[in-house]
Amino acid sequence: MTPADAPSAAAAARPGTAGSAALFERAVAVTPGGVNSPVRAFNAVGGTPRFIRSARGAWLTDVDGNEYVDLICSWGPMLLGHAHPEVQAAVADAVARGTSYGTPTPPEVELAEEIVARAPVERVRFVSSGTEATMSAIRLARGFTGRDVVVKFAGCYHGHVDSLLAAAGSGLATFAVPGTPGVPESSTALTLVLPYNDRAAVEQAFAEHGDRIACLITEAAPGNMGVVPPEPGFNAFLAQTCARHGALFISDEVMTGFRASRLGQWGLDGALEGWRPDLVTFGKVMGGGFPAAAFGGRADVMHHLAPEGPVYQAGTLSGNPVATTAGLATLRLATDEVYATVGAAATTIRTAASAALAEAGVPHLVQSTGTMFSVFLTDPADGPVRDFADASRTDTIAYAAFFHAMLDRGVYLPPSAYEAWFLSSAHDDRAVETVLDALPAAALAAARARDEAGSGAGSDPRGDA
Ligand SMILES: Cc1ncc(COP(=O)(O)O)c(C=O)c1O
Incomplete structure (x- = not known):
């Protein structure tokens, strides 16, 4: 055992995981x-999930x-960390009023x-989950354009919408097949699935089906196959291609919105390049830890939604007062300083992760967009991870070992090799030092x-929260 290998005193003194194991046994009996x-x-990654009892700042307690x-x-x-006192006070006040x-x-x-x-x-409609936001945005795009085909990219996750749980058909620009049992072929028969960052594939799809395409939906910067940034100008190209063919460009910012930067991924490309998506979907940060999400966009498009227009969309808990209060408090507190703090902690951790992996001789790539990043255990000699096929090369066996060693030392990483690592403004020196x-x-x-194991390779890099 090398010194770096030895469990820390803190790890040795940890209380064990019998409570989580017992709860998991009960959970599998009913869920x-x-x-x-x-x-x-x-x-x-193997093993038993930890059951979390409470959380404060950057820390979870099981x-x-x-x-x-x-x-x-x-x-x-949780951009501001857990149990932020001002968000909690706003929520407590809202709950007290019903x-x-x-x-x-x-x-x-x-x-x-x-x-x-x-x-x-210009207009926004609230829903309760990111899935509802993307599902509703697609319905609106179809209602607005009077067309039926939807284009998406392999490896981009937009929630568990039937038409988007789709895998590419047998060739470029052929229609998709269901990505999971339970989705009928008819639900994916109007979906085209293309390789991400591939302009030629997009051009071919629009050349063959342009007059039927209602919309193209993409993660503003994919985070659900690990972080795969759009190549420079790719989102602008998508927006222009859609506009040229009369299709709507839907930018899914459920993950990146108010997270990658103060203005989401759009703040890192569209705002600087001078283009706007037709529709945008939001979730996660804008709900402040509550089930709130939204879709919004051009006023003339949103005008087609009921009750102003004919496209039906609704929800019993949409715009719930507690959830929107939490989201409002969170967004008002999410200042430039917050993003600078999250960004600095992210830079420190991703630099240290890369240095540690290099020192141990583990081939890897770290990719980021704004404050979001992920670590691919893949050979950098093969070039950057540009799409789902590249992401699938990551060594899931090595990641499982990495994950458990971090967990044993008090760091809860995503239990999947294909996820972004998320930080908050509460990740202070003590939290960062623990990771380092x-x-x-x-x-x-x-x-x-x-x-x-030899260098293991990918399972299924499909993201879901
Ligand atoms: C980009 C993106 N879109 C949509 C969703 C679906 O959101 P929800 O899990 O709230 O339904 C997710 C969830 O991770 C997501 O990352």
Whole structure:
């Protein structure tokens, strides 16, 4: 055992995980896989998920009393860290006034104004999940254009919308097939799935089907196959191609919105290059840790939604006053200083992760967009990860060893090799130091796993929260 390999005193003194194991056993008896969203299970890394009892700032505490630096942040929403006192106070105040009325309320107007002021949208409609946002945006695009075909990219996840749980057909620009049992072929028969960052494929699809394409939907910067930034000008190219063919460009900022930067991914490209998407979907950060999401865009397009227009869309809890209060408090606190703090912590951690992996001889690539990044255990000699096929090369066996070594040392990474690592403005020096201390041993564990297994390769880089 090398010194870096030895468990720290803190790790040795950890209370064990019997409580989580017992809860997991009860959970699997009543819930499929013991979890309410697949990636929370440890299927991709092995072992038993930790059941978290509470969270504060950058830290999670499980039911056994173990503390972890949280690098999941609820899969993106917790930009300010957990239990932020001002968000909590606003929520407590809202709860004291009742939790749902089924009528319009003041905070939903204020949150809509905040989003319209920050993002490239003129009107916004609230829903309860990112899935609902993308599903509704696609329905609106079809209703507005009177066309039926939807274009998406392999490896981009937009929630569990039937028509988007699709895998590429047998050739470029052929229609898709269902990506999961339960989705009928008729649901994906109007979906085209293309390789990400591939302009020629986009041009071919529009050349062959342009007059039928209602919309192209893309993650503004994919984070669900690991972080795969759009190549310079790619989003602008998509916006222009859609405009040329009379299709709508839907930028899915559910993950990147108010997270990659103050203005989301659009703040890193569109705002600088001078283009705007036709529709944008939001979720995660804008809900402040509550089930709130939204879609918005051009006024003339949004005007087609009921009750102004004919395209139906609705929701009992849409714009819920507690959720919109949490989102409003979060966005108002999400200042330039917050993004600078998150960005600095992200830079420190991704630099240290890369150094530790290099020192242990583990081939890897770190890719980022704004404050978001991920670590691919893949050979940099093969070039950057540009699309889903590249992402699939990541060594999932080495990642599983890396993940568990970090977990044993008090760092909760995403339990999947194909996810972004999320930080918050509450990731202070103590939290960052804990991560840095854990990295060398985790990198050695990854190196050992590679040696034992040969360089393993990908399973399914499909993201879901
Ligand atoms: C880019 C993107 N779009 C849509 C969704 C779906 O959001 P939800 O899980 O709230 O339904 C996600 C979830 O991770 C996402 O990352």
